[in-house]
Amino acid sequence: MQAAFVTGASRGLGLAxxxxxxxxxxxxxxxxxxxxxxxxxxxxxxxxxxxxxxxDMADSPALHGLLAEALQLLPMQAVRQLLLINNxxxxxxxxxxxxxxxxxxxxxxxxxxxxPMLLTDALLRLSDELDCQLRIMCISSGAAVKAYPGWGVxxxxxxxxxxxxRHVAEEQQACANPALIAAVYPGVVDTDMQAHIRDSDPAQxxxxxxxxxxxxEGGLSTPQQAARQLAEHLLSADFGHHPxxxxxxxxxxxQN
Numbered sequence: 001m002q003a004a005f006v007t008g009a010s011r012g013l014g015l016a017x018x019x020x021x022x023x024x025x026x027x028x029x030x031x032x033x034x035x036x037x038x039x040x041x042x043x044x045x046x047x048x049x050x051x052x053x054x055x056d057m058a059d060s061p062a063l064h065g066l067l068a069e070a071l072q073l074l075p076m077q078a079v080r081q082l083l084l085i086n087n088x089x090x091x092x093x094x095x096x097x098x099x100x101x102x103x104x105x106x107x108x109x110x111x112x113x114x115x116p117m118l119l120t121d122a123l124l125r126l127s128d129e130l131d132c133q134l135r136i137m138c139i140s141s142g143a144a145v146k147a148y149p150g151w152g153v154x155x156x157x158x159x160x161x162x163x164x165x166r167h168v169a170e171e172q173q174a175c176a177n178p179a180l181i182a183a184v185y186p187g188v189v190d191t192d193m194q195a196h197i198r199d200s201d202p203a204q205x206x207x208x209x210x211x212x213x214x215x216x217e218g219g220l221s222t223p224q225q226a227a228r229q230l231a232e233h234l235l236s237a238d239f240g241h242h243p244x245x246x247x248x249x250x251x252x253x254x255q256n
Contacts, residue, residue, distance in 0.1 A: 001078040003027040005070055007057060007115065008088030010036040012191035013139065016223035017085055020231045022046045026083075029070045031055040057088045057115035058107045067122040079132045083234065084123050086116035086138040086161075091193050094150045094200040105153050112157035117164055124168075124179060134179035137234050138165055142185050142246065150205035158183075162244045169243035180240030186230055187248050190220035 004021050008014035009030030015038055018028050022042070027049050030039060033056045043050045051073045055066055067084075074082075089112050093104040116138050127134060143151050144158035165183040172178035188194070188211075198215060202208045214220055229247050233239055238250075 001027065001075065002081045002083075003029070003074050003079045004083035004085060005029050005031060005067065005119075006085045006087055007031045007055070007119070009052075010034060010039045012193070013186065013189055013223045013226055014085075014087040015039060015042070016227035017087060017230065018042060018050065020224070020227040021083075022049050024231065024235075025049075027051075027074060027079075029053055029073050031057075031066070031070070031088075033057070057111045060110050060114050060118060063115060063118045063122070065122075067119060068126065071126070076130065076132075079130075081133045081135065082123075082130065084119060084134070084136045085234075086119060086136070088115065089139060089141075089158075089193070091151070091154050091196055093153055094197070095153075095204045096150055097152050099204065100153065108153050109157050112154070113160045113164070116161055120164075120168060120181070127175075127177070127179060133177075135234060135239060136165075136168075136179060136181040137230065137239075138181070138183045139230075140165075140183040140185050140244070144183075144185075144244075148205075148207050150200070150207070166243045169240065182240055182242060183244045184230060184233065185246040185248070186226045187221050187246075188214055188219065189223055189226045190215070191223060194220060 004026050006014055006017050006028060009018050010032035018030050019042055021028050029051045031053050035052060053070050056062060090108050092108065093101050120136055123134060138161050140161050141158045143155035144162045147155060162183045165181050168181045194211065197211045200208055233247060233250060
């Protein structure tokens with residue numbers, strides 16, 4: 001049996017990843033701050049495979065013990081491969097340094113960086129008790145390597161996530177049964193995050209017109225397309241060979 005934990009599971013790319021894995025026969029535990037109608041519909045389609053666990057990725061102390069609780073929802077004796085997909089993320093605040101709202105900055109770092117670190121750490125702490133292969137995918141962004149005015153918080157959090165994955169990949173090489181990990185850039189996906197970007201203040205985000213044009217001209221991937229590509233790589237023999245990569249640069253994705 002194959003199983004997966006997916007954060008940010010109630011909508012957008014997280015919901016599409018849940019659906020993609022369910023179609024492939026996985027048992028999935030969706031972690032999200034609240035239910036959505038789309039998640040409920042998916043759960044009705046897969047009543048034996050899809051579970052929901054309430055989790056607020058911005059509440060770092062509350063994440064303690066979360067994965068141990070999630071494991072209780074799975075028949076672990078039968079699980080031979082377990083995935084953790086750290087998908088939850090926020091792009092706000094979109095602002096230049098000198099204009100950051102303190103609460104939004106703190107929340108963004110907690111969701112985009114602290115939560116994936118804590119959940120990955122928690123899973124690895126439990127690894128000796130788990131008789132299965134572990135694969136961890138962290139959804140990152142090209143903003144981790146390219147500076148966009150107005151995205152200092154978002155890009156910095158994703159750069160931190162990338163480097164965290166590099167560290168864990170290096171550390172796992174010394175383990176008898178190493179977990180595989182990678183930070184993956186999914187491309188520009190048509191989700192609520194993109195809507196927030198298009199609603200941003202051009203004075204704080206000068207690249208806004210580029211993202212408006214991507215929407216107008218059909219340059220965005222659907223969540224379903226992105227989820228399919230991400231799942232193909234996550235489940236492939238190549239996963240983990242590169243701790244940071246752009247899904248669009250893989251040879252088998254070039255025609256998608």
